[in-house]
Amino acid sequence: MSHETYELKAETRERVGKGSSRELRRNGLIPAVIYGDKQAPVSIALSTKEVTQRIHAGGFKTTVATIDVNGEKIKVLPKDYQLDPVRDFTMHVDFLRVSGNTHVVVEVPVHFVNEEKSPGIKVGGVLNIVRHAVELHALAGDIPEFLTADLSGLKVGDGIHISHIKLPKGTSPVITDRDFTIATIAAPAAGVKSDEAEGSAE
Numbered sequence: 001m002s003h004e005t006y007e008l009k010a011e012t013r014e015r016v017g018k019g020s021s022r023e024l025r026r027n028g029l030i031p032a033v034i035y036g037d038k039q040a041p042v043s044i045a046l047s048t049k050e051v052t053q054r055i056h057a058g059g060f061k062t063t064v065a066t067i068d069v070n071g072e073k074i075k076v077l078p079k080d081y082q083l084d085p086v087r088d089f090t091m092h093v094d095f096l097r098v099s100g101n102t103h104v105v106v107e108v109p110v111h112f113v114n115e116e117k118s119p120g121i122k123v124g125g126v127l128n129i130v131r132h133a134v135e136l137h138a139l140a141g142d143i144p145e146f147l148t149a150d151l152s153g154l155k156v157g158d159g160i161h162i163s164h165i166k167l168p169k170g171t172s173p174v175i176t177d178r179d180f181t182i183a184t185i186a187a188p189a190a191g192v193k194s195d196e197a198e199g200s201a202e
């Protein structure tokens with residue numbers, strides 16, 4: 001179900017701090033850290049171009065990768081990254097060291113299907129997406145690429161909740177105290193005006 005895994009080559013960083021980070025970026029590298037699995041964090045440098053391509057390809061934070069650090073291959077899951085707000089290049093990445101049975105929390109995107117089979121959308125209703133992604137508990141080796149929300153049969157005023165979505169085996173939502181809403185079919189704005197004016201009867 002997950003994206004295909006990939007490998008990145010990295011080198012360890014002896015020096016850390018703002019000055020060395022700036023120097024790395026000038027040389028086309030970005031600073032990153034691998035942490036977790038009860039081991040000491042490892043400071044590394046990666047190719048800016050390779051990492052930025054992976055981020056823009058989608059599924060970055062739900063795909064387990066292998067980082068080759070001076071010949072040692074470490075399985076990781078990207079946990080966070082910082083982009084420069086002005087120039088949109090990658091500034092820093094945090095990786096979590098994982099094995100196939102490591103439990104992780106990931107944000108998985110929701111894909112909406114069968115809009116054409118929704119009576120509510122057919123009459124002009126609007127798909128109001130409350131959550132574009134859902135936080136799930138999952139095994140690192142089994143992270144779903146996306147969740148599917150089926151809009152078939154939904155009328156204006158209907159909603160899709162997490163209970164309507166088939167979750168892949170081994171995953172569960174982080175929020176457990178309520179059946180939270182993923183999306184609703186909202187009435188068209190034009191329809192609201194005619195109601196207020198008590199215009200033509202339906």
